[in-house]
Amino acid sequence: MSDSTDEVRSYTVRLELVDKPGALLDALDPIASNGGNLLSIFHERGNLTPRGQIPVEVDLEATPERFEGIVEALHEAGINVIQAGAERYSEAITVVLSGHLIKTDLSDTVSRIQEATNATVTDLSLSAPEGTEAESEEPSSARIRLATEQNATQAVIDTIREVAEDKSLRVIEPLGPGGDL
Protein backbone atom coordinates (compact mmCIF):
# COMPACT_ATOMS: atom_id res chain seq x y z
CA MET A 1 0.00 0.00 0.00
CA SER A 2 1.26 3.45 -0.85
CA ASP A 3 1.65 6.11 1.81
CA SER A 4 1.28 8.89 -0.69
CA THR A 5 -0.97 11.67 0.62
CA ASP A 6 -2.38 12.62 -2.77
CA GLU A 7 -3.92 9.22 -3.42
CA VAL A 8 -7.71 9.22 -3.47
CA ARG A 9 -9.24 6.75 -1.02
CA SER A 10 -12.74 5.74 -0.06
CA TYR A 11 -14.10 6.65 3.37
CA THR A 12 -17.26 5.93 5.24
CA VAL A 13 -18.66 8.64 7.49
CA ARG A 14 -21.53 8.04 9.92
CA LEU A 15 -23.49 11.11 10.82
CA GLU A 16 -26.48 11.91 13.01
CA LEU A 17 -28.94 14.40 11.63
CA VAL A 18 -31.76 16.27 13.32
CA ASP A 19 -35.12 15.50 11.75
CA LYS A 20 -35.80 18.77 9.98
CA PRO A 21 -36.03 19.75 6.31
CA GLY A 22 -32.71 20.48 4.69
CA ALA A 23 -30.62 18.71 7.33
CA LEU A 24 -29.25 16.18 4.85
CA LEU A 25 -28.33 18.85 2.35
CA ASP A 26 -26.59 20.88 5.08
CA ALA A 27 -24.54 17.80 5.95
CA LEU A 28 -23.49 17.06 2.40
CA ASP A 29 -22.40 20.58 1.60
CA PRO A 30 -19.19 20.51 3.71
CA ILE A 31 -18.21 17.27 1.94
CA ALA A 32 -18.68 18.56 -1.58
CA SER A 33 -17.18 21.97 -0.95
CA ASN A 34 -14.05 20.47 0.57
CA GLY A 35 -13.17 18.27 -2.37
CA GLY A 36 -14.94 15.05 -1.41
CA ASN A 37 -16.53 12.92 -4.11
CA LEU A 38 -19.82 11.46 -2.85
CA LEU A 39 -20.21 7.79 -3.69
CA SER A 40 -23.37 6.81 -1.85
CA ILE A 41 -25.67 7.98 0.89
CA PHE A 42 -27.59 5.63 3.10
CA HIS A 43 -30.31 7.59 4.80
CA GLU A 44 -32.13 5.51 7.40
CA ARG A 45 -35.15 7.71 7.79
CA GLY A 46 -37.17 5.10 9.62
CA ASN A 47 -34.53 4.57 12.32
CA LEU A 48 -33.60 6.87 15.16
CA THR A 49 -30.39 6.89 17.15
CA PRO A 50 -30.59 6.74 20.99
CA ARG A 51 -30.40 10.52 20.89
CA GLY A 52 -33.48 10.72 18.68
CA GLN A 53 -31.62 11.65 15.55
CA ILE A 54 -31.52 10.07 12.10
CA PRO A 55 -28.43 8.01 11.25
CA VAL A 56 -26.86 8.58 7.84
CA GLU A 57 -23.98 6.72 6.33
CA VAL A 58 -22.03 8.46 3.61
CA ASP A 59 -19.41 6.84 1.39
CA LEU A 60 -17.06 9.25 -0.25
CA GLU A 61 -13.72 9.47 -1.98
CA ALA A 62 -11.05 12.03 -1.13
CA THR A 63 -7.34 12.32 -0.54
CA PRO A 64 -6.39 11.76 3.12
CA GLU A 65 -5.58 15.45 3.48
CA ARG A 66 -8.90 16.62 2.10
CA PHE A 67 -10.71 14.06 4.20
CA GLU A 68 -9.38 15.70 7.37
CA GLY A 69 -10.68 19.02 6.08
CA ILE A 70 -14.09 17.47 5.43
CA VAL A 71 -14.41 16.07 8.96
CA GLU A 72 -13.34 19.43 10.39
CA ALA A 73 -15.89 21.28 8.25
CA LEU A 74 -18.64 18.88 9.38
CA HIS A 75 -17.80 19.57 13.02
CA GLU A 76 -17.76 23.33 12.37
CA ALA A 77 -21.18 23.09 10.74
CA GLY A 78 -22.47 21.54 13.98
CA ILE A 79 -23.09 18.12 12.47
CA ASN A 80 -22.71 15.16 14.74
CA VAL A 81 -20.03 12.87 13.28
CA ILE A 82 -20.24 9.48 14.96
CA GLN A 83 -17.52 7.77 13.06
CA ALA A 84 -15.22 8.94 10.33
CA GLY A 85 -12.69 7.00 8.40
CA ALA A 86 -12.29 4.33 11.05
CA GLU A 87 -12.74 1.79 8.30
CA ARG A 88 -10.90 2.72 5.19
CA TYR A 89 -12.46 1.07 2.22
CA SER A 90 -10.46 1.55 -0.88
CA GLU A 91 -11.61 -1.17 -3.24
CA ALA A 92 -15.03 -1.61 -4.76
CA ILE A 93 -16.05 -5.03 -6.07
CA THR A 94 -19.17 -5.73 -8.10
CA VAL A 95 -20.49 -9.25 -8.60
CA VAL A 96 -23.69 -10.62 -10.05
CA LEU A 97 -25.35 -13.61 -8.41
CA SER A 98 -28.00 -15.69 -10.18
CA GLY A 99 -30.21 -18.56 -9.13
CA HIS A 100 -32.79 -19.13 -6.44
CA LEU A 101 -31.76 -16.02 -4.55
CA ILE A 102 -35.05 -15.49 -2.76
CA LYS A 103 -35.61 -19.11 -1.80
CA THR A 104 -32.04 -19.35 -0.49
CA ASP A 105 -32.56 -16.21 1.64
CA LEU A 106 -30.79 -13.28 0.01
CA SER A 107 -30.37 -11.33 3.23
CA ASP A 108 -28.67 -14.35 4.81
CA THR A 109 -26.39 -14.56 1.73
CA VAL A 110 -25.45 -10.93 2.16
CA SER A 111 -24.88 -11.22 5.91
CA ARG A 112 -22.72 -14.30 5.48
CA ILE A 113 -20.53 -12.47 2.98
CA GLN A 114 -20.24 -9.44 5.27
CA GLU A 115 -19.60 -11.49 8.40
CA ALA A 116 -16.90 -13.66 6.87
CA THR A 117 -15.00 -10.71 5.41
CA ASN A 118 -14.45 -7.10 6.29
CA ALA A 119 -16.47 -6.04 3.26
CA THR A 120 -19.56 -3.88 3.36
CA VAL A 121 -22.37 -4.13 0.86
CA THR A 122 -22.81 -0.60 -0.49
CA ASP A 123 -25.38 -1.34 -3.17
CA LEU A 124 -27.70 -4.18 -4.07
CA SER A 125 -29.98 -4.42 -7.09
CA LEU A 126 -32.33 -7.33 -7.48
CA SER A 127 -33.96 -8.44 -10.68
CA ALA A 128 -36.63 -11.02 -10.11
CA PRO A 129 -38.71 -11.32 -13.28
CA GLU A 130 -41.34 -13.44 -11.54
CA GLY A 131 -41.62 -11.45 -8.34
CA THR A 132 -39.98 -11.76 -4.97
CA GLU A 133 -42.28 -14.29 -3.33
CA ALA A 134 -40.26 -16.61 -1.15
CA GLU A 135 -41.74 -19.67 -2.85
CA SER A 136 -40.94 -18.37 -6.35
CA GLU A 137 -39.48 -21.15 -8.51
CA GLU A 138 -38.07 -18.74 -11.05
CA PRO A 139 -34.41 -17.83 -10.82
CA SER A 140 -33.46 -14.24 -10.21
CA SER A 141 -30.26 -12.20 -10.24
CA ALA A 142 -28.71 -9.64 -7.95
CA ARG A 143 -25.91 -7.20 -8.53
CA ILE A 144 -23.98 -6.56 -5.35
CA ARG A 145 -21.42 -3.87 -4.84
CA LEU A 146 -19.06 -4.24 -1.93
CA ALA A 147 -16.47 -1.97 -0.44
CA THR A 148 -13.42 -3.60 1.04
CA GLU A 149 -9.93 -2.82 2.13
CA GLN A 150 -7.18 -2.74 -0.39
CA ASN A 151 -5.64 -6.16 -1.08
CA ALA A 152 -8.64 -7.94 0.42
CA THR A 153 -10.60 -8.33 -2.81
CA GLN A 154 -9.47 -11.88 -3.52
CA ALA A 155 -10.48 -13.03 -0.05
CA VAL A 156 -13.89 -11.41 -0.49
CA ILE A 157 -14.39 -13.06 -3.88
CA ASP A 158 -13.34 -16.43 -2.45
CA THR A 159 -15.94 -16.03 0.30
CA ILE A 160 -18.64 -15.10 -2.21
CA ARG A 161 -17.78 -18.22 -4.22
CA GLU A 162 -18.06 -20.41 -1.12
CA VAL A 163 -21.39 -18.98 -0.02
CA ALA A 164 -22.72 -19.19 -3.59
CA GLU A 165 -21.62 -22.80 -3.95
CA ASP A 166 -23.36 -23.62 -0.70
CA LYS A 167 -26.62 -22.24 -2.06
CA SER A 168 -26.12 -23.44 -5.66
CA LEU A 169 -25.98 -19.88 -6.94
CA ARG A 170 -24.03 -18.81 -9.98
CA VAL A 171 -21.47 -16.06 -9.45
CA ILE A 172 -20.34 -13.79 -12.24
CA GLU A 173 -17.13 -12.28 -11.00
CA PRO A 174 -15.45 -9.14 -12.20
CA LEU A 175 -12.37 -9.50 -14.32
CA GLY A 176 -9.30 -8.38 -12.47
CA PRO A 177 -9.17 -6.53 -9.17
CA GLY A 178 -12.07 -4.09 -9.12
CA GLY A 179 -13.21 -5.31 -12.53
CA ASP A 180 -11.56 -2.43 -14.34
CA LEU A 181 -9.89 -4.43 -17.09
Place this chain on the structure above:
Amino acid sequence: MRLAVIGAGAVGSSVVELAADYGHTVTAYADSQSAAIDAGGIDVDAAFDRKQADGIVGDDDPAAAVEGPYDVLVEATPTTLGDAQPGFGHVETALETDRHVVLANKGPVAERYADVRALERDSAGSVLFEATVGGAMPVLSTIADFDPEQITAVRGVLNGTANFILSRMGAEGLGYEHVLAEAQDMGVAEADPTFDVDGTDAALKGAIVANVLSDGGNEYTLADADVEGIQDIEGSALELAAEDGHTVRLIVEVVDGEVRVGPRLVPEHAPLAPTGTRNIVQLETEHAGRLNISGRGAGGPETASAVLADVGRL
Protein backbone atom coordinates in the same frame (compact mmCIF):
# COMPACT_ATOMS: atom_id res chain seq x y z
CA MET B 1 6.45 -26.04 -50.24
CA ARG B 2 4.56 -29.25 -50.89
CA LEU B 3 1.60 -29.60 -48.53
CA ALA B 4 -0.30 -32.66 -47.35
CA VAL B 5 -3.64 -31.42 -46.05
CA ILE B 6 -5.30 -33.91 -43.72
CA GLY B 7 -8.92 -33.06 -42.98
CA ALA B 8 -11.46 -31.86 -45.51
CA GLY B 9 -13.68 -29.65 -43.36
CA ALA B 10 -14.00 -25.86 -43.62
CA VAL B 11 -10.35 -25.25 -42.67
CA GLY B 12 -8.73 -28.10 -44.65
CA SER B 13 -10.64 -27.30 -47.83
CA SER B 14 -9.81 -23.58 -47.52
CA VAL B 15 -6.11 -24.40 -47.14
CA VAL B 16 -6.27 -26.51 -50.31
CA GLU B 17 -8.13 -23.76 -52.13
CA LEU B 18 -5.78 -20.94 -51.05
CA ALA B 19 -2.41 -22.77 -51.06
CA ALA B 20 -1.57 -21.76 -54.64
CA ASP B 21 -2.12 -18.06 -53.80
CA TYR B 22 0.64 -18.40 -51.22
CA GLY B 23 2.96 -20.18 -53.67
CA HIS B 24 2.51 -23.70 -52.33
CA THR B 25 1.51 -26.97 -53.98
CA VAL B 26 -0.93 -29.44 -52.45
CA THR B 27 0.49 -32.90 -53.06
CA ALA B 28 -1.91 -34.80 -50.81
CA TYR B 29 -5.43 -34.11 -49.55
CA ALA B 30 -7.33 -36.52 -47.35
CA ASP B 31 -10.56 -36.84 -45.42
CA SER B 32 -11.27 -39.73 -43.06
CA GLN B 33 -12.28 -42.12 -45.89
CA SER B 34 -10.24 -41.17 -48.93
CA ALA B 35 -7.32 -39.23 -50.36
CA ALA B 36 -5.99 -37.60 -53.48
CA ILE B 37 -2.21 -37.90 -53.83
CA ASP B 38 -0.02 -36.58 -56.61
CA ALA B 39 3.64 -35.72 -56.14
CA GLY B 40 3.30 -33.11 -58.91
CA GLY B 41 0.27 -31.43 -57.27
CA ILE B 42 -3.28 -32.71 -57.02
CA ASP B 43 -6.10 -31.47 -59.23
CA VAL B 44 -7.78 -29.26 -56.64
CA ASP B 45 -11.02 -28.66 -58.56
CA ALA B 46 -11.43 -32.38 -59.26
CA ALA B 47 -10.97 -33.18 -55.56
CA PHE B 48 -13.62 -30.60 -54.57
CA ASP B 49 -16.01 -31.93 -57.24
CA ARG B 50 -15.55 -35.53 -56.05
CA LYS B 51 -16.12 -34.44 -52.44
CA GLN B 52 -19.31 -32.65 -53.45
CA ALA B 53 -20.64 -35.44 -55.67
CA ASP B 54 -19.46 -38.64 -54.00
CA GLY B 55 -18.31 -37.56 -50.55
CA ILE B 56 -14.71 -38.62 -51.24
CA VAL B 57 -11.73 -36.51 -52.34
CA GLY B 58 -10.05 -39.18 -54.50
CA ASP B 59 -9.28 -42.86 -54.88
CA ASP B 60 -6.20 -43.05 -52.68
CA ASP B 61 -5.83 -44.35 -49.15
CA PRO B 62 -5.88 -41.63 -46.43
CA ALA B 63 -3.03 -43.40 -44.59
CA ALA B 64 -0.88 -43.04 -47.70
CA ALA B 65 -1.48 -39.27 -47.68
CA VAL B 66 0.15 -39.02 -44.24
CA GLU B 67 3.12 -41.08 -45.46
CA GLY B 68 3.16 -39.48 -48.92
CA PRO B 69 5.22 -36.93 -50.80
CA TYR B 70 5.19 -33.55 -48.97
CA ASP B 71 7.30 -31.07 -46.96
CA VAL B 72 4.60 -29.89 -44.56
CA LEU B 73 1.72 -31.82 -43.05
CA VAL B 74 -1.29 -29.59 -42.38
CA GLU B 75 -3.34 -31.30 -39.65
CA ALA B 76 -6.91 -30.03 -39.93
CA THR B 77 -8.95 -32.97 -38.67
CA PRO B 78 -11.52 -32.29 -35.92
CA THR B 79 -10.11 -31.60 -32.43
CA THR B 80 -10.34 -34.62 -30.18
CA LEU B 81 -9.73 -34.77 -26.44
CA GLY B 82 -7.61 -37.14 -24.36
CA ASP B 83 -5.15 -38.99 -26.63
CA ALA B 84 -5.90 -36.46 -29.40
CA GLN B 85 -6.14 -39.23 -32.01
CA PRO B 86 -6.08 -39.54 -34.95
CA GLY B 87 -4.47 -36.09 -35.22
CA PHE B 88 -1.61 -36.94 -32.89
CA GLY B 89 -0.72 -40.02 -34.95
CA HIS B 90 -0.50 -37.88 -38.10
CA VAL B 91 1.85 -35.46 -36.32
CA GLU B 92 3.95 -38.41 -35.14
CA THR B 93 4.28 -39.89 -38.65
CA ALA B 94 5.25 -36.55 -40.20
CA LEU B 95 7.88 -35.74 -37.56
CA GLU B 96 9.34 -39.25 -37.55
CA THR B 97 9.95 -38.86 -41.26
CA ASP B 98 11.54 -35.42 -40.66
CA ARG B 99 8.77 -33.32 -42.18
CA HIS B 100 7.19 -30.14 -40.74
CA VAL B 101 3.74 -29.98 -39.16
CA VAL B 102 1.27 -27.09 -39.09
CA LEU B 103 -1.73 -27.67 -36.86
CA ALA B 104 -5.25 -26.32 -37.10
CA ASN B 105 -6.35 -29.17 -34.81
CA LYS B 106 -6.07 -28.09 -31.14
CA GLY B 107 -5.98 -31.60 -29.68
CA PRO B 108 -2.27 -32.46 -29.98
CA VAL B 109 -1.02 -29.18 -28.45
CA ALA B 110 -3.83 -28.78 -25.91
CA GLU B 111 -3.80 -32.37 -24.63
CA ARG B 112 -0.33 -33.77 -25.44
CA TYR B 113 1.99 -30.78 -25.68
CA ALA B 114 5.00 -32.46 -24.08
CA ASP B 115 4.66 -35.49 -26.39
CA VAL B 116 4.50 -33.25 -29.45
CA ARG B 117 7.56 -31.30 -28.34
CA ALA B 118 9.47 -34.52 -27.60
CA LEU B 119 8.75 -35.80 -31.12
CA GLU B 120 9.81 -32.44 -32.53
CA ARG B 121 13.14 -32.54 -30.65
CA ASP B 122 14.02 -35.84 -32.33
CA SER B 123 12.97 -34.62 -35.75
CA ALA B 124 14.43 -32.35 -38.40
CA GLY B 125 10.87 -31.01 -38.79
CA SER B 126 9.20 -28.26 -36.74
CA VAL B 127 5.66 -27.86 -35.39
CA LEU B 128 3.71 -24.59 -35.64
CA PHE B 129 0.10 -24.05 -34.51
CA GLU B 130 -0.91 -20.39 -34.86
CA ALA B 131 -4.32 -21.39 -36.24
CA THR B 132 -5.28 -23.22 -33.02
CA VAL B 133 -5.73 -19.99 -31.02
CA GLY B 134 -7.85 -17.14 -32.32
CA GLY B 135 -8.25 -18.17 -35.97
CA ALA B 136 -6.83 -15.45 -38.20
CA MET B 137 -5.37 -13.45 -35.29
CA PRO B 138 -1.58 -13.68 -34.84
CA VAL B 139 -1.71 -14.53 -31.13
CA LEU B 140 0.98 -17.18 -30.71
CA SER B 141 3.40 -15.56 -33.13
CA THR B 142 3.05 -12.26 -31.26
CA ILE B 143 3.76 -14.05 -27.98
CA ALA B 144 6.79 -15.71 -29.59
CA ASP B 145 8.00 -12.35 -30.98
CA PHE B 146 7.63 -10.68 -27.59
CA ASP B 147 9.24 -13.62 -25.83
CA PRO B 148 6.91 -15.60 -23.54
CA GLU B 149 8.90 -14.43 -20.52
CA GLN B 150 7.83 -10.85 -21.19
CA ILE B 151 4.13 -11.74 -21.08
CA THR B 152 2.65 -11.62 -17.57
CA ALA B 153 -0.98 -12.41 -18.42
CA VAL B 154 -3.16 -13.32 -21.36
CA ARG B 155 -6.89 -12.63 -21.31
CA GLY B 156 -9.30 -12.96 -24.13
CA VAL B 157 -12.56 -13.78 -25.78
CA LEU B 158 -11.73 -16.85 -27.84
CA ASN B 159 -15.07 -18.38 -28.68
CA GLY B 160 -17.17 -16.53 -31.24
CA THR B 161 -20.30 -18.61 -30.62
CA ALA B 162 -20.37 -17.89 -26.88
CA ASN B 163 -19.58 -14.24 -27.53
CA PHE B 164 -22.38 -13.96 -30.07
CA ILE B 165 -24.86 -15.44 -27.59
CA LEU B 166 -23.79 -13.16 -24.72
CA SER B 167 -23.69 -10.01 -26.81
CA ARG B 168 -27.13 -10.72 -28.35
CA MET B 169 -28.60 -11.47 -24.92
CA GLY B 170 -27.15 -8.25 -23.56
CA ALA B 171 -28.20 -6.05 -26.47
CA GLU B 172 -31.68 -7.44 -27.06
CA GLY B 173 -32.69 -8.59 -23.60
CA LEU B 174 -33.41 -12.07 -24.98
CA GLY B 175 -33.13 -15.38 -23.13
CA TYR B 176 -30.32 -17.91 -23.52
CA GLU B 177 -32.35 -20.61 -25.31
CA HIS B 178 -33.86 -18.10 -27.72
CA VAL B 179 -30.49 -16.64 -28.75
CA LEU B 180 -28.88 -20.08 -29.00
CA ALA B 181 -31.62 -21.22 -31.41
CA GLU B 182 -31.14 -18.05 -33.43
CA ALA B 183 -27.37 -18.62 -33.56
CA GLN B 184 -27.97 -22.17 -34.82
CA ASP B 185 -30.30 -20.88 -37.55
CA MET B 186 -27.64 -18.38 -38.63
CA GLY B 187 -24.91 -21.02 -38.65
CA VAL B 188 -23.03 -19.22 -35.88
CA ALA B 189 -23.62 -22.13 -33.51
CA GLU B 190 -23.32 -25.76 -34.49
CA ALA B 191 -26.17 -28.24 -34.11
CA ASP B 192 -24.31 -29.52 -31.06
CA PRO B 193 -22.85 -26.36 -29.53
CA THR B 194 -21.69 -28.08 -26.32
CA PHE B 195 -17.94 -27.38 -26.58
CA ASP B 196 -18.58 -23.73 -27.43
CA VAL B 197 -21.04 -22.94 -24.65
CA ASP B 198 -19.59 -25.15 -21.89
CA GLY B 199 -16.21 -23.45 -22.20
CA THR B 200 -14.27 -26.50 -23.48
CA ASP B 201 -13.20 -24.89 -26.76
CA ALA B 202 -12.02 -21.72 -25.01
CA ALA B 203 -10.24 -23.78 -22.34
CA LEU B 204 -8.32 -25.79 -24.97
CA LYS B 205 -7.06 -22.50 -26.39
CA GLY B 206 -6.18 -21.35 -22.86
CA ALA B 207 -4.21 -24.57 -22.30
CA ILE B 208 -2.31 -24.02 -25.57
CA VAL B 209 -1.45 -20.44 -24.55
CA ALA B 210 -0.34 -21.66 -21.10
CA ASN B 211 1.87 -24.28 -22.74
CA VAL B 212 3.48 -21.65 -24.93
CA LEU B 213 3.95 -19.24 -22.00
CA SER B 214 5.50 -21.90 -19.77
CA ASP B 215 7.92 -22.60 -22.62
CA GLY B 216 8.56 -26.25 -21.86
CA GLY B 217 8.10 -25.85 -18.10
CA ASN B 218 4.77 -27.15 -16.83
CA GLU B 219 2.54 -28.97 -19.25
CA TYR B 220 -1.12 -27.94 -19.40
CA THR B 221 -4.14 -29.88 -20.60
CA LEU B 222 -7.87 -29.30 -20.48
CA ALA B 223 -7.92 -31.03 -17.08
CA ASP B 224 -5.71 -28.27 -15.62
CA ALA B 225 -8.18 -25.53 -16.52
CA ASP B 226 -10.89 -24.19 -14.22
CA VAL B 227 -13.84 -24.09 -16.63
CA GLU B 228 -17.34 -22.67 -16.33
CA GLY B 229 -19.61 -22.28 -19.34
CA ILE B 230 -22.42 -19.91 -20.22
CA GLN B 231 -25.25 -22.45 -20.47
CA ASP B 232 -28.54 -21.15 -19.15
CA ILE B 233 -27.03 -17.88 -18.01
CA GLU B 234 -29.84 -15.65 -16.72
CA GLY B 235 -30.95 -12.75 -18.90
CA SER B 236 -31.51 -10.82 -15.67
CA ALA B 237 -27.78 -11.13 -14.87
CA LEU B 238 -26.92 -9.35 -18.12
CA GLU B 239 -29.56 -6.69 -17.44
CA LEU B 240 -28.16 -5.94 -14.01
CA ALA B 241 -24.63 -5.81 -15.41
CA ALA B 242 -25.78 -3.36 -18.10
CA GLU B 243 -27.43 -1.05 -15.52
CA ASP B 244 -24.00 -0.67 -14.00
CA GLY B 245 -22.19 -0.06 -17.31
CA HIS B 246 -20.95 -3.61 -17.53
CA THR B 247 -21.62 -6.68 -19.60
CA VAL B 248 -20.82 -10.39 -19.37
CA ARG B 249 -18.30 -12.16 -21.57
CA LEU B 250 -16.84 -15.67 -21.59
CA ILE B 251 -13.23 -14.85 -20.74
CA VAL B 252 -10.17 -17.07 -20.98
CA GLU B 253 -7.55 -16.01 -18.47
CA VAL B 254 -4.00 -17.35 -18.27
CA VAL B 255 -2.24 -15.77 -15.29
CA ASP B 256 0.43 -17.08 -12.93
CA GLY B 257 0.32 -20.57 -14.37
CA GLU B 258 -3.46 -20.88 -13.98
CA VAL B 259 -5.93 -21.32 -16.80
CA ARG B 260 -9.42 -20.12 -16.09
CA VAL B 261 -12.48 -19.86 -18.32
CA GLY B 262 -15.80 -18.45 -17.21
CA PRO B 263 -18.39 -15.73 -17.65
CA ARG B 264 -17.02 -12.47 -16.19
CA LEU B 265 -18.20 -8.92 -15.68
CA VAL B 266 -16.37 -6.50 -17.94
CA PRO B 267 -16.98 -2.81 -18.63
CA GLU B 268 -19.37 -2.46 -21.56
CA HIS B 269 -16.97 -0.58 -23.81
CA ALA B 270 -13.79 -2.37 -22.75
CA PRO B 271 -11.63 -4.06 -25.36
CA LEU B 272 -12.53 -7.38 -23.75
CA ALA B 273 -16.20 -6.87 -24.56
CA PRO B 274 -16.31 -7.33 -28.34
CA THR B 275 -19.72 -7.86 -29.96
CA GLY B 276 -20.90 -10.65 -32.23
CA THR B 277 -18.51 -13.42 -33.16
CA ARG B 278 -15.45 -11.22 -32.91
CA ASN B 279 -12.51 -12.48 -30.84
CA ILE B 280 -9.90 -10.55 -28.90
CA VAL B 281 -6.77 -11.35 -26.98
CA GLN B 282 -5.15 -8.96 -24.55
CA LEU B 283 -1.49 -9.56 -23.71
CA GLU B 284 -0.18 -7.97 -20.56
CA THR B 285 3.51 -7.33 -21.06
CA GLU B 286 6.30 -6.69 -18.60
CA HIS B 287 7.47 -3.41 -20.13
CA ALA B 288 4.98 -2.43 -22.78
CA GLY B 289 1.60 -2.36 -21.06
CA ARG B 290 -1.34 -4.07 -22.68
CA LEU B 291 -1.47 -5.17 -26.24
CA ASN B 292 -4.79 -6.03 -27.92
CA ILE B 293 -5.15 -8.30 -30.90
CA SER B 294 -8.65 -8.64 -32.30
CA GLY B 295 -10.22 -10.15 -35.36
CA ARG B 296 -12.00 -13.18 -36.68
CA GLY B 297 -11.41 -16.14 -34.46
CA ALA B 298 -12.96 -18.81 -36.66
CA GLY B 299 -14.05 -19.58 -40.19
CA GLY B 300 -12.50 -21.58 -43.06
CA PRO B 301 -10.53 -18.94 -45.02
CA GLU B 302 -9.66 -17.03 -41.81
CA THR B 303 -8.16 -20.06 -40.09
CA ALA B 304 -6.56 -21.22 -43.35
CA SER B 305 -4.78 -17.86 -43.59
CA ALA B 306 -3.19 -18.54 -40.19
CA VAL B 307 -2.18 -22.05 -41.35
CA LEU B 308 -0.58 -20.64 -44.51
CA ALA B 309 1.16 -17.90 -42.50
CA ASP B 310 2.71 -20.71 -40.41
CA VAL B 311 3.82 -22.51 -43.57
CA GLY B 312 5.48 -19.27 -44.61
CA ARG B 313 7.34 -19.11 -41.28
CA LEU B 314 8.92 -22.54 -41.73
